[in-house]
Amino acid sequence: MNVNDLYPSPLGMLHLMSDGTALTHLLFEDPTDNECFPPTSRLQPHLPIFSQTRIWLDRYFRGECPGVLPPLRLHGTPFQCRVWQLLQAIPYGSTVSYGELARQLAAERNMKTISAQAVGQAVGRNPVAIIVPCHRVVGAHGSLTGYAGGLERKQWLLQREGLCL
Known part of the structure; x- marks a missing residue:
């Protein structure tokens, strides 16, 4: 249904x-x-x-930390689902880079590297904007890169969380 x-x-x-x-x-x-x-x-x-x-x-x-997530059922590849789990672990008011996520995934899988671009593709396919906070993923050195909802929205969301970019 x-x-x-x-x-x-x-x-x-x-x-x-x-x-x-x-x-x-x-x-x-x-x-x-x-x-x-x-x-x-x-x-x-x-x-x-x-x-x-x-x-x-x-x-x-309203600018508050919203608390516990509503129940989610996300459908994707195992790689995408793991990336989306990592996104949910990014604290309100914080950011991580695509490279940091790639390094974390590589370490979990005992691999030397995982492509930051592959992580970026999974982040870009996130089906639950804002609640699964893909807007908290930034490029190297904190640069604003890619957001399915548009970079203006990404910047607005990060500023709402108290981040100055």
């Missing part, structure tokens, strides 16, 4: 999707994409998962 809800954020409309019990997607509205939701999904804003997600987002956008 695919159900969805909308959340009006300071950064534009957010599209929330769920399987009925867990959040599966949180996407920025894209006016060029008429197929944001699968044709089998339906608007169902009163689900508990959407209430939990709205509370989390309300806290976040």
Whole structure:
């Protein structure tokens, strides 16, 4: 079952999707994409998962540390899912680089290296923006690089968390 809800954020409309019990997607509205939701999904804003997600987002956008994540169900390759787990471990108000994540993954797998570009591709495929904080991943030396929602939004989110970039 695919159900969805909308959340009006300071950064534009957010599209929330769920399987009925867990959040599966949180996407920025894209006016060029008429197929944001699968044709089998339906608007169902009163689900508990959407209430939990709205509370989390309300806290976040007020500039508070939002606390415990709503239940998530993320679908991807094992590599992508591990990267998304690492993203969830980045503390509010902190950043890490793509290279740092690549080094951490390489160490976990007893490998010499993992490509920062491969990490970047997995970060870019994160299906749950903001809550799985891909905006907290920066380039070498703290440079702002790549964000599916646009660099202006990434900068806004980092500034909301008290980071000056």
